[in-house]
Amino acid sequence: MLELVSVSTLNGLLYGMLLFLMASGLTLIFSMMGVLNFAHASFYMLGAFFGFQLSHWLGFWPAFVLAPLAAGGIGALVERYGLRAVHRHGHVAELLFTFGLTFVIQELVQMVWGKLPVDYRVPPSLDFTAFTVFSTNYPAYKMFELATAIAIFLVLLAVLTRTRIGLIIQAALTHPNMVAMLGHNVPRIFMLVFGVGTGLAAVAGVIAGPALVTQSDMAALLGPILFVVIVVGGLGSLAGAFVASLLIGLVQTFAVASNASLAGVLGPIMPGAPAAIRDLWDVTVAQVAPVVPYLLLVMILILRPAGLLGTRDT
């Protein structure tokens, strides 16, 4: 039991931090532009495929650095020449633009790498057991993922709160017009945030790719969870995105690992399944795990529409 709890906690933290790498960029972009970037998970996928291709050519470590830069660069170009042009037609047009972009990126990825999973592997230098918890061998690569995510989180926090550009970004989140009228080039800051945000998503892709499956549907699989994270955390709240990322990460990991069912909990006091819930009697938590985040989403929207730490009305 203790083994299950400690391993699940580590896995949950890891999953949560990876979610945060993506949610942080998404929520910053939303705060600044008022646009939910539907294509955000697509940059995560681009990160994974760029990481695969570049590590094939150059090895894992160059890929680890170059793939996020390439994906972030594409992100910045998308903002500069795509979103900015669409912006004058309003938010609906922007939303449709990012929505369309997800399909463009997915089709392009399928054209280049095909529909089947690519062989993106854990690099040999990280392919060993970091430590053993009871009888579970915990892989070093997962610790590397966790450390990378935490390091980026700390750097992001320091940049946002300690540097001048971070202050400008913070101010532009709420008062973009005033920031511009103080003489700051706000469109360029938007481009930068979009580039860095999509680059962070790509970092998540590069490091998660070898551990998960690198395949052309990975964006579509992850995108919905990402929206759950930022809605639960509160749209536009970085702290909220952090809390919600860890919450969803832990909840999902524990749910998957749990064998609890109604039969197990109520069995000792009730001999048989009541007719009304007979179908649910033997269903384990692990079996309903995929639905848990969405259940959380629905509950939050009903009970606390602004999200856990959100302040805005939207």
Added chain:
Amino acid sequence: MRGEALLKVRDLHAYYGKSHILQGVDLDIHAREIVGILGRNGVGRSTTLKAIMGDVPPQGSIVFKGKPIAGLKPYEIACCGLGYVPEDRCIFPSLTVAQNLLLGVKSGQKTSRWTVDDTYRLFPQLAERAETPAGVLSGGEQQMLAICRTLMGDPELVMIDEPTEGLSPQMIERVGDLLKQIAERNIAILLVEQKLTIALRISHRLYVMGRGRVVFEGTPAELRDNEAVRREWLQV
């Protein structure tokens, strides 16, 4: 009167949707001058400032330091040396007073007539509250902060919209004194006011606006003597 004007506005028009707010405004502001724009609610005083700043799309000619600025983006206009303090002050509430001031400094700006310490000397309360989030300051302190933040960008002309709105009489006096001190450092001020709290006292020249146009131009003394203009365009 004193060579070429610092800011020269000719036949300025601006629209909010379909409503024609500014219908041909002409203004001149010279270096080191304090100029007031007066008028009742809704005559286009604030819109004039926003149009000059590029926050509302302007039509017509706006020339600042000999350079046409109509059609430039707000940040480009600010970088020309034009400062703007909006009516709602727009301080950044979650950042500290010191951080707010720091954000007034433009990227790539090398020198400034103003340092953070200068602004603290002008208004010592800001120094005491340097590390306080700006959102908890009083209205008067926020106004001072908004003005000082704009000064940090080293503007040659500061446009200030309703700086005394909602302030106590004592605070209003201090804002008036602060603006005079700023003007003494070779900065021109364009001041918009509805109630005649400080404009009559500190302005060198006044414009009165009515229905999207300038309907009177003159010194404060001339306005005081012109009963007809005051009755028709200023008194409620």
